[in-house]
Amino acid sequence: MLKVFLVEDEIVVRQGIKNKVNWAEHDFEFIGEASDGELAYPMIQNLKPDILITDIKMPFMDGLELSRLVKQEMPWIKIVILSGYDEFQYAKDAISIGVTDYLLKPITSSKILETMLLIKKKVEDERNLQNLSRQYKLEMQENEEFQRRNFFTQLVDNSLSVTELLQKAKKLDIELSAQSYNIILFKCYQDEEEISEQYSELIIQMEERIQKSFAIRNHMVLFSRSLEGWAILVKGSEHEPASAVTRRCIQELETLFKAEKNLDYYIGSGMPVQRLQQIRKSFDEACRAFAYRYIIGKNQVVFYDDIAKAPIAQNAGLSLKTLDTAKIDKTIIERFFKSGLRENVAHFVDDYFESVGREHINSLMFRQYIAMDIHINAASFLEEIGIGKKALIDKCGDLDQITADLSSLETTKANIKKIIDGTLLLRDQSAKQKYRTLLQEAENFIRDHYNSEDLSLNMVSQAVNVSPTHFSTIFSQEKGVTFIEYLTEVRMEKAKELLRCSSLKSSEIGYAIGYKDPHYFSYIFKKLQGCTPKEYRAGKTENG
Numbered sequence: 001m002l003k004v005f006l007v008e009d010e011i012v013v014r015q016g017i018k019n020k021v022n023w024a025e026h027d028f029e030f031i032g033e034a035s036d037g038e039l040a041y042p043m044i045q046n047l048k049p050d051i052l053i054t055d056i057k058m059p060f061m062d063g064l065e066l067s068r069l070v071k072q073e074m075p076w077i078k079i080v081i082l083s084g085y086d087e088f089q090y091a092k093d094a095i096s097i098g099v100t101d102y103l104l105k106p107i108t109s110s111k112i113l114e115t116m117l118l119i120k121k122k123v124e125d126e127r128n129l130q131n132l133s134r135q136y137k138l139e140m141q142e143n144e145e146f147q148r149r150n151f152f153t154q155l156v157d158n159s160l161s162v163t164e165l166l167q168k169a170k171k172l173d174i175e176l177s178a179q180s181y182n183i184i185l186f187k188c189y190q191d192e193e194e195i196s197e198q199y200s201e202l203i204i205q206m207e208e209r210i211q212k213s214f215a216i217r218n219h220m221v222l223f224s225r226s227l228e229g230w231a232i233l234v235k236g237s238e239h240e241p242a243s244a245v246t247r248r249c250i251q252e253l254e255t256l257f258k259a260e261k262n263l264d265y266y267i268g269s270g271m272p273v274q275r276l277q278q279i280r281k282s283f284d285e286a287c288r289a290f291a292y293r294y295i296i297g298k299n300q301v302v303f304y305d306d307i308a309k310a311p312i313a314q315n316a317g318l319s320l321k322t323l324d325t326a327k328i329d330k331t332i333i334e335r336f337f338k339s340g341l342r343e344n345v346a347h348f349v350d351d352y353f354e355s356v357g358r359e360h361i362n363s364l365m366f367r368q369y370i371a372m373d374i375h376i377n378a379a380s381f382l383e384e385i386g387i388g389k390k391a392l393i394d395k396c397g398d399l400d401q402i403t404a405d406l407s408s409l410e411t412t413k414a415n416i417k418k419i420i421d422g423t424l425l426l427r428d429q430s431a432k433q434k435y436r437t438l439l440q441e442a443e444n445f446i447r448d449h450y451n452s453e454d455l456s457l458n459m460v461s462q463a464v465n466v467s468p469t470h471f472s473t474i475f476s477q478e479k480g481v482t483f484i485e486y487l488t489e490v491r492m493e494k495a496k497e498l499l500r501c502s503s504l505k506s507s508e509i510g511y512a513i514g515y516k517d518p519h520y521f522s523y524i525f526k527k528l529q530g531c532t533p534k535e536y537r538a539g540k541t542e543n544g
Helices: 011-020 037-047 063-073 088-097 109-157 162-171 201-213 242-258 276-291 304-309 325-339 342-356 364-384 389-396 399-403 409-449 457-463 468-479 483-501 506-512 518-529 533-537
Strands: 002-007 028-034 051-055 078-083 101-104 180-189 220-224 230-236 264-269 300-303
Touching: 002 011, 002 037, 002 109, 011 028, 011 109, 028 037, 037 051, 037 063, 051 063, 051 109, 063 078, 063 088, 078 109, 101 109, 109 162, 109 220, 109 230, 109 276, 109 468, 109 483, 109 518, 162 276, 180 201, 180 242, 180 276, 201 242, 230 242, 230 276, 242 264, 264 276, 276 300, 276 304, 276 342, 300 304, 325 342, 325 364, 325 409, 342 409, 364 389, 364 399, 364 409, 389 409, 399 409, 409 457, 409 468, 409 483, 457 468, 457 483, 468 483, 483 506, 483 518, 483 533, 506 518, 506 533, 518 533
Parallel strands: 002 028, 002 051, 051 078, 078 101, 264 300
Antiparallel strands: 180 230, 180 264, 220 230
């Protein structure tokens, strides 16, 4: 319903326009009137009408001056000028101000109504276009995030040729060409609760700062890896090689992280490569460096060349040899149980044994101690997240089975890899169930609030206490559709139900399911169902 305000100094004309048009019947609301522009202006500022009808000649402030002020402050208001003067200059001035129509007195109620209906159609068309534009922007934004995640996966797994990579990058507005490349992986977290899918406001704010800081960079391309954190593709040039850009990038990340005392972080970097097809190598190295966080702890930066040059025990920067065995077992293993990835298990176990020192692992008794301690820690960890000890025994065997063959370092590693991999598998299966629970909560929230025009991905992610970026990823991966597509589907199902089972008008149904603009509702309905709401109600669909 459009709101109408009238300014006219002749009381007879004003009363005639106000009373002789059936405003409500045609979805208009007459909200106010004034006898001159000076009185009208503060009322218009307060009431914010959609349409202003004003006489041109009035005392104190005329219609042209009022129109000029209104257009400057509230440009969306449609203005109709009434004039008893058929003078070109008045019309010219009105056009320059941006009025919608210019009517000559005397004016009949039918002429006023005809003009109002034309303006109403124009306003509805504009709002429909705005809604379409907003919807398109949201869909494009969500789809682009999805496409960028897929592109990064294809970039680092060599599933596309160089030509295909360049073509896909161009579609995503990513400049991929460079003289050298490197991959940086990083993540921020709070209180080491990485296993939880819940994200604090602090982490969400940090992620927003990271996205803003790295949004437009010639030599750095940011990618979300959802729950695994973030990746940056570093691009080197003749003037600044990838190694230099990498150092600069990591310095910027550390500056961001260190500014927030209540967040921890870790960063892993691969080594520069010269070709696109070699990025996989840099990524694998970054993953290895990134996995080292389980060995060295939080708030650290690990470069792959640091761990490639020398054993940990000989590396002053990464040395853990001074730590006692019990501390190594409990802190390192537990940390890996919480947030390690199954694909990193082999590297982790190798690095773990290397950190202990060969003089210890040559002892059979020491190997037995490590195997038993890791098995006990695994059972304890699984119990903490609600998984019974029996699941671990079924998956990996009991203590007697695990310690039956530890005759060599290799068999010991194999048994420990089996324990850790089995533990992570059980953890991930449990987490997947938690995601299902989280998604069920999100679906319930959507179904309870689908009729709100303002319902958004941010609103739902906040309701289930998850980062918007991660929620979007989880939702699309688990549901197979984007958030916008799912919300639209829910609204359309409810619309079809109301069309079949109620006598509500199409515009009322659109309003009831979250579309305040009936034209936009009709457009979306026809686009998805192949027929208009009216045709659907009559039983006419594209499928018969």
